[in-house]
Amino acid sequence: MQLQEFVHDLNARISASKTTGFWSKDDKKRWINTSIIRACNFAPWNFLMHHASHLTEKDKAQYFNPFDYKPGGMLFIKVNDIEHTKVSLARFHDDDTCNVFTIIGDEYHLKPTPDMDDLVIDLYYRRRPVPLVKDTDTPITPEEMDEPIVKLALGICLKKLPNRSNDADKEITEAIALLQILKDREYEEPGETGYAGRATSTRFLNKPTDYGT
Known part of the structure; x- marks a missing residue:
């Protein structure tokens, strides 16, 4: 998704969660960028x-x-x-x-x-991950990560509200579960790390089995 689509999706979820606070568009962009970084740091992704x-x-x-x-x-x-x-x-x-x-x-x-x-x-x-700034900017993450990224951003938002920590933790836990599914799928499916046809060393042609995560 583009940055503007992330913000639109986040706005809809903030409204659906019946939050009482007000946050600027810049706040939401910052939360989205933070969530992209967290998603990228979750595992040593092939992308x-x-x-x-x-x-x-x-x-x-x-x-x-x-x-x-x-x-x-x-x-x-x-x-x-x-x-x-x-x-x-x-x-x-x-x-x-x-x-x-x-x-x-x-x-x-x-x-x-x-x-x-x-x-x-x-x-x-x-x-x-390079920070998204313009509305049309897109992240380096695959589209399968859009959902957990928005959930992480919503979790950040809810954490800022009184008595919404449990709701925030629920969104973050669900996001982590989705990322874990993607990580497991990446390790289970055959494929390369992105260097096929370019690298001659087996260090980069074989999928890793353990990164200590």
């Missing part, structure tokens, strides 16, 4: 594993991270189909390292430095 690519520039070693990159979530990089592994900054500068990268601030640095233009850089990373 958060992402592949992007762009081209090198000759003699340029540093490039900006993707706008939706989650800090700490760069898994590995390929340059001209050669896999580069992530290392610390100190290790990056060691003379005996090659085909590596390191993260410095909002940039990643490649070693060796590309010696020509237009080599393909493939990035494999974990995404973060």
Whole structure:
């Protein structure tokens, strides 16, 4: 759903729940964005594993991270189909390292430095939910998550009212149950993590079995 549709749905549920408070549209947008983050943090979802690519520039070693990159979530990089592994900054500068990268601030640095233009850089990373601002913005979450997201947002709203904590907890519990169903279905159904046809390492072609959640 678009942000405006989330707000419309939330408004309808707030009215149906017979709340007595008044909240601005900005309040509701904030609750929706918070709920999207909570849904994304519920499990290591496959849709958060992402592949992007762009081209090198000759003699340029540093490039900006993707706008939706989650800090700490760069898994590995390929340059001209050669896999580069992530290392610390100190290790990056060691003379005996090659085909590596390191993260410095909002940039990643490649070693060796590309010696020509237009080599393909493939990035494999974990995404973060980008806040929805415009009415037509859509989240990175699949549409199956729309219902639990709205329920979480309604739970936030009800928590702000006196004597409505039980109702809020009910909405949140139902949202968590829906997310658990989606998580279980994702693990049960065959499929890839989103890197099919791009990654050659079995780390990214096989579905995970345990993330400690």
